[in-house]
Amino acid sequence: MPTLPGVHLKDEIAKISQRLKELGHGRHLDRAVWDKVELARHPKRPYTLDYIEHMFAGFIELRGDRCYGDDPAIVGGLAAYQGRTLMVIGHQKGRDIASRTERNFGMPRPEGYRKAQRLMLLADKFGIPVLTLIDTPGAHPGIAAEERGQGGAIATTLMCMAKLSVPTVAVIIGEGGSGGALALALSDRVMMLENSVYSVITPEACASILWKDAGEAQLAAQTLRMSSDDLSQLEVVDEVLPEPRGGAHRDHVAAAKVIKDALEEKLRELETISPRLRKKERFEKFRRMGVWKENGLTLF
Amino acid sequence: MPTLPGVHLKDEIAKISQRLKELGHGRHLDRAVWDKVELARHPKRPYTLDYIEHMFAGFIELRGDRCYGDDPAIVGGLAAYQGRTLMVIGHQKGRDIASRTERNFGMPRPEGYRKAQRLMLLADKFGIPVLTLIDTPGAHPGIAAEERGQGGAIATTLMCMAKLSVPTVAVIIGEGGSGGALALALSDRVMMLENSVYSVITPEACASILWKDAGEAQLAAQTLRMSSDDLSQLEVVDEVLPEPRGGAHRDHVAAAKVIKDALEEKLRELETISPRLRKKERFEKFRRMGVWKENGLTLF
Amino acid sequence: MARKVSVDISRRGGNTQNGAQSCPGCKELLSPEELRRNSMICPHCGHHFRMTARQRIELLSDPDSWNEIAANLRSADPLEFFDLRPYPDRIEEAEYDTGLSEAMLTGTAKMNKMDVVLAAMDFSFMGGSMGSVVGERFWRAAEEAIETRFPLVVVCASGGARMQEGILSLLQMAKTTCAVELMGEIPVPFITVLTHPTTGGVLASFATLADVIIAEPAAFLSFTGPRIIEQTIKEKLPEGFGLAESHVRHGQVDLIVPRLELKERLVQILGMLEGGVACALQPLWEEEARRSGRGGAFAQAFDRIKALAHSPRRPPQG
Amino acid sequence: MARKVSVDISRRGGNTQNGAQSCPGCKELLSPEELRRNSMICPHCGHHFRMTARQRIELLSDPDSWNEIAANLRSADPLEFFDLRPYPDRIEEAEYDTGLSEAMLTGTAKMNKMDVVLAAMDFSFMGGSMGSVVGERFWRAAEEAIETRFPLVVVCASGGARMQEGILSLLQMAKTTCAVELMGEIPVPFITVLTHPTTGGVLASFATLADVIIAEPAAFLSFTGPRIIEQTIKEKLPEGFGLAESHVRHGQVDLIVPRLELKERLVQILGMLEGGVACALQPLWEEEARRSGRGGAFAQAFDRIKALAHSPRRPPQG
Numbered sequence A, B: 001m002p003t004l005p006g007v008h009l010k011d012e013i014a015k016i017s018q019r020l021k022e023l024g025h026g027r028h029l030d031r032a033v034w035d036k037v038e039l040a041r042h043p044k045r046p047y048t049l050d051y052i053e054h055m056f057a058g059f060i061e062l063r064g065d066r067c068y069g070d071d072p073a074i075v076g077g078l079a080a081y082q083g084r085t086l087m088v089i090g091h092q093k094g095r096d097i098a099s100r101t102e103r104n105f106g107m108p109r110p111e112g113y114r115k116a117q118r119l120m121l122l123a124d125k126f127g128i129p130v131l132t133l134i135d136t137p138g139a140h141p142g143i144a145a146e147e148r149g150q151g152g153a154i155a156t157t158l159m160c161m162a163k164l165s166v167p168t169v170a171v172i173i174g175e176g177g178s179g180g181a182l183a184l185a186l187s188d189r190v191m192m193l194e195n196s197v198y199s200v201i202t203p204e205a206c207a208s209i210l211w212k213d214a215g216e217a218q219l220a221a222q223t224l225r226m227s228s229d230d231l232s233q234l235e236v237v238d239e240v241l242p243e244p245r246g247g248a249h250r251d252h253v254a255a256a257k258v259i260k261d262a263l264e265e266k267l268r269e270l271e272t273i274s275p276r277l278r279k280k281e282r283f284e285k286f287r288r289m290g291v292w293k294e295n296g297l298t299l300f
Numbered sequence C, D: 001m002a003r004k005v006s007v008d009i010s011r012r013g014g015n016t017q018n019g020a021q022s023c024p025g026c027k028e029l030l031s032p033e034e035l036r037r038n039s040m041i042c043p044h045c046g047h048h049f050r051m052t053a054r055q056r057i058e059l060l061s062d063p064d065s066w067n068e069i070a071a072n073l074r075s076a077d078p079l080e081f082f083d084l085r086p087y088p089d090r091i092e093e094a095e096y097d098t099g100l101s102e103a104m105l106t107g108t109a110k111m112n113k114m115d116v117v118l119a120a121m122d123f124s125f126m127g128g129s130m131g132s133v134v135g136e137r138f139w140r141a142a143e144e145a146i147e148t149r150f151p152l153v154v155v156c157a158s159g160g161a162r163m164q165e166g167i168l169s170l171l172q173m174a175k176t177t178c179a180v181e182l183m184g185e186i187p188v189p190f191i192t193v194l195t196h197p198t199t200g201g202v203l204a205s206f207a208t209l210a211d212v213i214i215a216e217p218a219a220f221l222s223f224t225g226p227r228i229i230e231q232t233i234k235e236k237l238p239e240g241f242g243l244a245e246s247h248v249r250h251g252q253v254d255l256i257v258p259r260l261e262l263k264e265r266l267v268q269i270l271g272m273l274e275g276g277v278a279c280a281l282q283p284l285w286e287e288e289a290r291r292s293g294r295g296g297a298f299a300q301a302f303d304r305i306k307a308l309a310h311s312p313r314r315p316p317q318g
C-alpha cells in the first residue's frame, strides 16, 4: 500500500474505526438469533442417541479407536435402515450431571475422532452410507488431548471423509462448534435443523476476543451469522430442516421423522451417482467454499 | 480316538513319557547353538542405527505414530540408497545403561508398531521399497502397553506389511523374538545374519514353561531350532548371510556390506516383478508356512 | 488404588470330588450337568465358564447345520520337539482328553438360517495354542468364506503360540493375517468373538483384525501372559487388568455380548454388514467390471485366492 | 513437578524505544538489523524469532527464483463483519503494516535448483489467520503442484481461523484438506514446516496432513489456544507444553530442524520422496495405464484436478 507524505494512515484508520465502533454498537440486536442459540443448547433437545432411537429399527454401537480409548463424546455404530444399513456417527451430550460429565459435554478428545475414522472406513469397506449428526460446543480443550494430537485427529478425520467412496450426509442437530464439529461434516450433503447453529467459534469466546467483553455474546452470534438461515444464504448448508413447533425438544419423534425423510431423499439423490462422480462433486462443493476478490471482482 | 476296554491310555502315555524324558535329557547339547544365542545378544553387536550409518549415504529419521507417542525402541526413516530411496525401519537397542533404558532394550510398545505402519504407508505412497531390520527380545510386556493394544498393534502391523505394494525385505540382525519381531518381518524376502536367532519364545521362558526350569535354556534353544541354519532348513528364511569372522560385532562395516549386497540383489529380483505378482507371491510364501498331516500325509 | 490380584487365566474354580466346581464369581458349587444345561454360565452370578469348541458350535449354529471342513488336518512334528515329553505324545493326550482333532474346529453352519463359515477354538486342547493346523484351518475357513461369500465368525480362546512347533507356530500369525487381508479384498464380513482367555499370537493376529470385535464378559485378553507382566513389573496386576470391560474402555474391543445373546447379536451384525455389501457394493463392482473389462475387484480377489489355493506345494512326505 | 508458565504465543520479547528487543531466550538486547542478518535467530542463545513470509521465502528459495501465484486474490467481506471495527478496516491495516496482500503467500521457487511450490504464512498479518484467501491460495498452490508435479512446501504460522469470515473461515479447513487429498492421489510430496505459533484451524487441517511434518525449535503448536486451555483447567500450563519438542515425544511431529539447516534438509527429504516416485511409481503407472486403457492413477487424478480447476463458479459479483 502506497503511503503519502504527511498522511499518517494508521492514525486515520484509528479515527475512522472509533467512529464505526460507535455506529456498530448502535446496531439492531435481533433477538431471534439468540433464541436459536438457546434452542440449539436446550437441555431437553434431542441428542444423537435420541435420534438413533427414533429413526432406526436397530442399532449396534461399536466402540473404541483400537488405539487408545473409547470416547463417549462421540458415538457410532451400525443402524438398520429400511432393510439396509447405515453407519451413524455423532457427537453425544449427556442429559443429567453424571452423563454430562461422562460425555464430557459432547466435547470429543482425539480418540473420539479416531473412532469416527475407524467406523467410516468400516462403512466404506462394506459400501454402507455414512450419516453424521453434529452437536458439540467444540473439541475438548485440554493438555492431554493436545498431547495426543487433537489437531491431527481432526485433520485426519476431515481427510478420511474426503476419501470415502460411499454417500455421506451430515446433519447439524444442535451446536455446530468449530473444528470439533466440522470434523464430522465434510459430507456430500450438509443439512441443518432450523434451530441449530454452526460457527467457527462460540459467540461467548468471539465476544471476549473481538469485543473484549463476553457480555456481547448476542451481538457476536448475530455478527457471526451462525443461524440456519444465515448459513443457508451463505450456501454452507444444502438445506434447512424445519423443526416441530416450538423446537425439536418439544417432540423428539417428530424431529427424528424430519431428519429421516430428508436423509432418505438425499441418499436417493446420492446413490444415483457413481462413487467417482460423487467424490468429484464433494471436492467441488468444498472447493467453492469461501468468498474472495480476484482482480477486483468478488468471487464465491 | 477310540478307547479299548481295560487299557488306560493315559497311564500308558505317562509311562512312555517318563521313558522318553530320560532319553531326552541324555540328548547331546550342541554348544554351537547357544554360542549363536550369545552372539545374537552380544553387547557390541551392530544395531539398526549402526547398519544405517554404514549402509547409506544419508538418513532422515522420521518419528512418531501421529497418535500417542514416539517409541525409541523402533527407529525408521528415509535412507539414500544408490541415488534412490529406501524406507528403513528397525528395532533399536541401546549400548550403554542410559540408552538401553531409553530404547527399552529394544522392546517396542504399541506406538512403535504404529510408527512403523505409518512409515510403511508413506513408503508405499511414494513407491519406496521397505527394508526392516529385526532385533528385539520381544514386544514390551507391561500394563500400559497392553491397555494401548499391544496385540492389535502387532496384528495391524502384520496386516500393513501384507498390503504393501512396494518391495519389502527383512533382515534379522540379532534377536528375532516372538511376535514383537515377526511384526516387522512379513516381507517378500526374509534374510538372517549367520549369528542371529529367530524364535517364537526366548529360550529362557521356554525352558521355564516346558522344562519347569529356566536353567534348561540351552536345551530349549536347541530344541526350538532358533539358529539361522535351522531356520534355513525349515525354509522360514530365504537366505542366511555370513558374518565377518568371529561375528558381526568384530567388524560393523563389513557386516553392513554383507547386508547391503544381499539387499541389492533381492531388490533387483523383486523389482522385475509387477506389484500385483509380488503381492501374490508374498501371500503364497506365508500361506505355505507350517507343516501338518492331511489324510495321513505330512504336508509342508 | 486398585486392588492387586493375581490373574489366573485358566480360571477353573476349585474341583471337588464328584466333579462339581465352585464358581469363581460367587463360590457356589455347580455340577457339570447344571453348567452344561446353562451354556456354561453360573445360574447364580452369571459368571461365564469356558466352553469347549463343540459346545460353542452347538450354541451358535442351527441344529444339524454344522459341516466341518479341513477335518482331516492333524499336527505333524516338524521340529521333532521333545521337552519333558515328545510333542506327538502331548498331541495324543490332548486328542484323548478333548475328543478333538486340534485346538480349532472349522466348518460351515447356519445361524438363524444365515449361512456362515464358523470356527471355534478350544482352550482345553493344549491351551488353545496356535500351530500349523490352527493356521491352516483358519486359512481354509477364510478361503471357504471367500469362495462362498459367507461371512466368517471365529470364536477365539488361546494361550498363544504352540511352542512345540517353534518358529512355525509364530509364522501362523503372518499366515492368518494374509488370509484376513484376502477376505478384506472381497470384502467378506469377518467377526471375532474373544472369549476367556485370548492371548499371545492369536490376539496379535486374526483375533484383533476383524471388522467387528466382540468379547464375552470378563474375558481375559492380553498379548503378554499375566505372569510375564507380573515378573517384569515385579508386582501383582491391578484388579480388572486385561478384562474385556477394560479393553472396551481402552478402545480395543467394539462391544461385550453376554453368551446367551451372542448368536442373535452376531446374526444382527452380519446382516447389517451384508446389507451394506448387498445393496451398495454389488452395483459398484458390476460397474467397475464393465468399465475395466477386467472382472472388477471382486473377481480379482477371487481369482487370487483360487490361484493360491491351488498353488504348487511341495510333494507330500512321511 | 513441572514449573507452571503462562504461554505467550506472540512471544515478542520486550520492545525498547530504538526498536531493539530483549530475547525471550536469554534476555540479551538485540537490534532489528542484527536479528534480520541472522535469519531472526538470537546470536547468543539460538532462540528462533518469528519470520515474516517474505523473510521465509528469502530463506528458502534460490535468488530470483520466486514467482508468486494467486497474487491477485484479496479478502472480501462476505459477512459484512463488524466488531469494534469493520473487517475491511482490519485488512487494510494489516496490509499497511505488513506490506502483504494476505496471511499466506504462494508461488513457485527453486530450492538448491529443485523446483518446488512454496507457501509461507505470516503471523503478523492478522495473526496468520486462515480466511477464504488463505484457503484459496492453498488450493491454487496444490493445483500448481499437481499440474507441474513439483512438491509442495508450506511454512505454517497461524493463530487459527479468521473469525471475521465466520463459518467460511472454518470451511477452509475442509477445503484445504480436499486439496491435500487430491495431491495424495498423484502423489505429490507435501511437507509442512510448523513455526511459532501454529494453532487452531491450520493445525487441524493441512498443517498436520503432510507426508513429513517438520517443526522449528520451540515452536508452540496447539489446536486450542493456551488461554482457553488455562481457563478450562483453571491453572497455568506446565512448562514446555505445546512446544515442538514435546510434540515429537508425543508422536505428532517427524523432526525438528533448526532454521539454518531448514533449506538443506527440505531439499534432502524432497529429493528422497521424489527418488521413490521417480524410480518406482513411474513404471507402475505406465503398466497400469497400459493394462486398463484408462490412463492410470496419475492421469485420473490429473483429470480430476483439471476438471475442478475449471468447474463452473458462480458469476463474479461486486
Ligand SMILES: [Zn+2]
Binding pocket: C023, C024, C025, C026, C027, C028, C042, C043, C044, C045, C046, C047
Ligand atoms: Zn457364580
Ligand SMILES: [Zn+2]
Binding pocket: D023, D024, D025, D026, D027, D028, D042, D043, D044, D045, D046, D047
Ligand atoms: Zn537469546
